[in-house]
Amino acid sequence: SAFGLMRSLPQPPQQFRIADFRMVEGGVERPVSLPIFTARRYATEESPRFTASFVRPESEAGRPWSVFLPRFTNGVEVSVNGVVIHDSRRDPAANRPDRNTPQIADIPAPILRNGTNDLSIRLFVWGPISGFLDRVSVGPDELLRPYHD
Numbered sequence: 001s002a003f004g005l006m007r008s009l010p011q012p013p014q015q016f017r018i019a020d021f022r023m024v025e026g027g028v029e030r031p032v033s034l035p036i037f038t039a040r041r042y043a044t045e046e047s048p049r050f051t052a053s054f055v056r057p058e059s060e061a062g063r064p065w066s067v068f069l070p071r072f073t074n075g076v077e078v079s080v081n082g083v084v085i086h087d088s089r090r091d092p093a094a095n096r097p098d099r100n101t102p103q104i105a106d107i108p109a110p111i112l113r114n115g116t117n118d119l120s121i122r123l124f125v126w127g128p129i130s131g132f133l134d135r136v137s138v139g140p141d142e143l144l145r146p147y148h149d
Contacts, residue, residue, distance in 0.1 A: 012068060012147045016139030018119065021050040035071075038123065038131035048131070050121045054138045058114040065112055066141040067105045067119065068148055071134035075124035076103065082118065083111045089124065104148040106141060 011017070023032040025048040038048055056065060067078050067085070078086040086105030119138060125131035137144055 011070075011135075012137040012139070012144050016137040016144065018052045018054055018136050018138060021052045021121075024049045024051070034136060035132065035134045038125055042125050042131075044124065047122045047124050050123065050133065052119050052136075053116050054119055055116055056112060056114060060140065061114055064109070064141040065107045065139060066144050067107060068137040068144040069103045069105075069121075069134065070147070071102065071132065072123065073129055073132045074126050076133070077122040077124070078103075078105050079120040079122075080107050080117055081111050081113065082120075083108070085111075102148050104141075104145060107138075 019033050021032050021034060022029055023036070025038070026046065032050070034050075042048065067080070069076060069078070072088075075089045076086070077084060077089070085107055086103060088103055091101075119136070121133065121136065123131050123133050137147075
């Protein structure tokens with residue numbers, strides 16, 4: 001039914017959402033808020049990069065954390081503290097714009113720091129449609145995973 005298409009998907013808890021990013025596109029850096037559409041296709045080496053930081057409290061040190069991306073087109077590469085933790089281009093089903101496949105990336109414990117951590121997302125855009133990156137959440141895996149599953 002049309003009503004079913006109009007309902008939004010459940011969202012992870014607000015406290016884990018990262019809204020404010022810095023976007024580097026064509027050598028120019030500017031502040032942006034997600035969700036965002038990009039206007040054009042890019043050569044792989046010119047793919048826009050979105051950067052932000054998040055804080056993991058020391059009290060969370062023993063708990064696995066993840067990065068959750070509910071929607072994007074066409075592909076993403078996710079890094080935490082300079083280490084690539086996920087590349088959706090390795091999963092052909094994840095990059096199909098007609099599927100809108102959510103992705104969740106476990107953050108390996110050795111690269112996650114207490115306090116401030118750096119998050120970087122490269123958005124790969126190809127084909128006839130523009131790029132899109134929805135709101136991103138970072139937090140305890142057990143709280144984010146149900147929104148992915």
